[in-house]
Amino acid sequence: MIDLREALRVYFIMGSTNCVKNPADVLSEAISGGITLFQFREKGEGAFTGSEKYALAHKLQTICREHHIPFIVNDDIELAVAIDADGVHIGQEDETVKTVRAKIGADKILGVSVHSTEEALTAIRDGANYFGIGPVFPTKTKADAKPSRGTTLIEKLRKDGCETPIVGIGGITIENAASVIEAGADGVSVITAISKADSPLEAARALRNSVILKGMVE
Numbered sequence: 719m720i721d722l723r724e725a726l727r728v729y730f731i732m733g734s735t736n737c738v739k740n741p742a743d744v745l746s747e748a749i750s751g752g753i754t755l756f757q758f759r760e761k762g763e764g765a766f767t768g769s770e771k772y773a774l775a776h777k778l779q780t781i782c783r784e785h786h787i788p789f790i791v792n793d794d795i796e797l798a799v800a801i802d803a804d805g806v807h808i809g810q811e812d813e814t815v816k817t818v819r820a821k822i823g824a825d826k827i828l829g830v831s832v833h834s835t836e837e838a839l840t841a842i843r844d845g846a847n848y849f850g851i852g853p854v855f856p857t858k859t860k861a862d863a864k865p866s867r868g869t870t871l872i873e874k875l876r877k878d879g880c881e882t883p884i885v886g887i888g889g890i891t892i893e894n895a896a897s898v899i900e901a902g903a904d905g906v907s908v909i910t911a912i913s914k915a916d917s918p919l920e921a922a923r924a925l926r927n928s929v930i931l932k933g934m935v936e
């Protein structure tokens with residue numbers, strides 16, 4: 719298993735509906751800019767389905783493989799298994815952690831969205847490798863997002879001694895990303911801040927610089 723604390727640092731999440739430019743070009747630029755992990759999240763109005771979704775997933779996975787960037791699939795466990803993704807990310811409304819862990823096997827990455835200590839404890843008990851916590855700030859990207867809660871839960875889990883890798887999500891920008899790390903997260907995840915940037919490369923680079931503490935991973 720890769721070192722998730724490092725891999726979660728600059729976590730880009732995207733699907734075709736989040737991009738202005740060609741998704742493959744956006745991902746290539748984001749990788750050049752220094753993202754450390756990628757999540758394929760093809761859902762919502764106008765998203766690809768079926769064979770087109772598989773084709774895009776395979777195309778983006780190939781780009782990630784060429785650059786040794788782990789490729790995570792959001793929600794779609796069947797797709798993840800079919801293309802041998804590096805892992806999956808699920809929320810509280812998706813299949814249970816226990817079921818998904820059984821489907822993907824022991825050495826794949828399993829990320830879970832958690833919104834409380836109870837959800838975090840259950841996720842760990844059932845085999846999660848990292849937590850997605852948010853929305854930290856208001857977001858327009860996820861239509862059914864819960865109200866933003868700042869970094870309260872991240873700070874609480876760390877104060878209670880939780881050592882599980884955590885990535886913050888929701889409305890994170892180059893300007894507010896450092897505060898999420900200071901609160902105790904190992905990384906930040908973004909969609910729009912990179913996918914809708916004029917230069918996804920520059921946006922990824924700026925985001926990386928804002929969260930990579932000097933002297934750590936350069």
Ligand SMILES: Nc1nc(C(F)(F)F)ncc1COP(=O)(O)OP(=O)(O)O
Pocket residue numbers: 729731757759792793807808809810811812829830831849850851860885886887907
């Ligand atoms: N996709 C996500 N990725 C992360 C990650 F940790 F990777 F940053 N955290 C949270 C979510 C939200 O996951 P979920 O609650 O299932 O909603 P959706 O399926 O609409 O994304």
Ligand SMILES: [Mg+2]
Pocket residue numbers: 792793807808809812
């Ligand atoms: Mg989900």
